[in-house]
Amino acid sequence: MRIGVPKEIKNHEYRVGLTPESVAELVADGNEVLVESSAGQGIGASDEIYRQHGAEIVSTAKDVFDRAEMIIKVKEPQAAERAMLRQDQILYTYLHLAPDPEQTRDLIQSGAVCIAYETVTSDDGDLPLLKPMSQVAGRLAIQVGAAALQKNAGGRGVLLGGVPGVAPAKVIVIGGGDVGYNAALMAVGMQADVTILERDNGVMERLSAQFGASARVIRSTPALLNALLETADMVVGAVLIPGAAAPKLITREMLSIMQKGSVLVDVAIDQGGCFETSRPTTHDDPTYEVDGVIHYCVANMPGAVARTSTYALNAATLVHAKRIARLGWKTALSRDPHLLKGLNVCQGHLTYQAVGDALGIETRAPQDMLS
Numbered sequence: 281m282r283i284g285v286p287k288e289i290k291n292h293e294y295r296v297g298l299t300p301e302s303v304a305e306l307v308a309d310g311n312e313v314l315v316e317s318s319a320g321q322g323i324g325a326s327d328e329i330y331r332q333h334g335a336e337i338v339s340t341a342k343d344v345f346d347r348a349e350m351i352i353k354v355k356e357p358q359a360a361e362r363a364m365l366r367q368d369q370i371l372y373t374y375l376h377l378a379p380d381p382e383q384t385r386d387l388i389q390s391g392a393v394c395i396a397y398e399t400v401t402s403d404d405g406d407l408p409l410l411k412p413m414s415q416v417a418g419r420l421a422i423q424v425g426a427a428a429l430q431k432n433a434g435g436r437g438v439l440l441g442g443v444p445g446v447a448p449a450k451v452i453v454i455g456g457g458d459v460g461y462n463a464a465l466m467a468v469g470m471q472a473d474v475t476i477l478e479r480d481n482g483v484m485e486r487l488s489a490q491f492g493a494s495a496r497v498i499r500s501t502p503a504l505l506n507a508l509l510e511t512a513d514m515v516v517g518a519v520l521i522p523g524a525a526a527p528k529l530i531t532r533e534m535l536s537i538m539q540k541g542s543v544l545v546d547v548a549i550d551q552g553g554c555f556e557t558s559r560p561t562t563h564d565d566p567t568y569e570v571d572g573v574i575h576y577c578v579a580n581m582p583g584a585v586a587r588t589s590t591y592a593l594n595a596a597t598l599v600h601a602k603r604i605a606r607l608g609w610k611t612a613l614s615r616d617p618h619l620l621k622g623l624n625v626c627q628g629h630l631t632y633q634a635v636g637d638a639l640g641i642e643t644r645a646p647q648d649m650l651s
Contacts, residue, residue: 281605282312284348286341287319290355292563294322294586295593297352297373300333302594302601307334311605314338314348322586345369350609352601354593355580356383367391368627370609372601374398374413375624378525378638379552387625388641393609397597399523399632400622407522409600409622411458412592414547416582418462418518421545422451422470424581425514428543428567428574435574436541438513441471448472452508454500454529454554455518456483459547461490463516468494475508505529510537517546517554523624524634525552532556532571540572549577614650623649 283306285297296319298306303313315335317327327337338344345351345364353373357365362383365371368391375396377384387394397409407414422440429449431437442448451467453460456478467474468491476491477500478484487497498504509515509530519526526548535557548554549561557570560579567576582589600619604612613620623646624632636643 281349281608282314282347283350283352283601283605284314284344285316285319285335285352286344286361287316288322288354288583289341289358289361290580290583293355293580293583295354295583295590296320296323296325296586297354298598298601299323299590299594300325300329300335302598303330303335304333305598306602306605309602309606312336314344316341316344322583323590324587350601350604352597354590355583356380357387359386362386362390365390365392368393370395370604372397372597372604374550376550377624377632377635378523379550381639384625384630384635384639384641388628388630391628392625393623393627394625395600395604395609395613395619395622396523396624396632397593397622399624400600401522401618403618407520409593409596410520412596413582413589414458414520415462416585416589416592417547418459418516419466420581420584421459421463421516421518421547421576422466422472422514424566424576424578425451425516425543425545426470428545428576429513429541431541433574434541434567434569435543436513436539440467440514449513450508450511451475452477452505452512452515453518454505454515455520456480456487456497457518457520459518459520460516461487463518463547464491464495467514472514477505477508506534506537509534510539512538512542514543514545517544517548517558519548519554520551522634523632525638526554528554528556530555530557535571535573538573541574543574543576545576547581549579553577610650613646620646620650 429435
């Protein structure tokens, strides 16, 4: 199969769909790999390094899209990229369609076969292609939140871990999945006062065993969240409903009880955000203020640590890319029900029910597209 890797064009997106080492594995399997010039610059991989690993370097994204049978990316295709997709071309990347009707419409109209990393599942019910970026984003949430708390950034002027004689910052993590666990891990490591809110009993038991006395793990209720917000310095939104729009857990009205200069970090912004006042921001201009509360809502947080993120992502995504390239998408998906869960759009049809529910679009069962 001829596989194409365009350079990412989203604002401050430095990741790349394939590392040079991943290219070498695909080439060893008998595939051709086209890489747009400078696509790997953000991870320190030059065109020459890609050539040494077997890639053909092409000048433009159009060259990639025109020639490749499968496009491997990181972020959702931007409008200019969607316009280059064609009937039956495979797109393998993050999509996050539920809050994005324009992208969804364009992908349906393209006729392409679109497999979303974030909805591929595993035997244990995990989301293995989302997990590495959730780990990165969770850890980054504390770094960026700590910076936003600084007075020069508009925050309360609170040091996350405090100092002897001065209390540390109070950090509330909403959700105890991969993002929430990694955020709490970093916050605890920086000696913050950490509370994790969760609703699943099994998750709460696991988190309590992992953190012991270093973090409180409490069943989440609206009343408890309201009470905690009054003294919170930082709140990390780390909730996820696979493929669907994130629930709005903090309303604008609730901001009025928060301390001026406190910080909301919305890691769920890719899925529409879990705070009512959230809107996507960029690494260029990452924060804004609403009613005295600082919001950090960058939609591609892991792009800031592109090398770590790209290698972590490829460790999870490459196995499926190799299988699709070897077997073709229909056979690969028919043999793997977990990969089939990643099929969001196929040949003019929406095939993921949660997206259809969020956007009011009729869906077809993904199994129906395999015949």
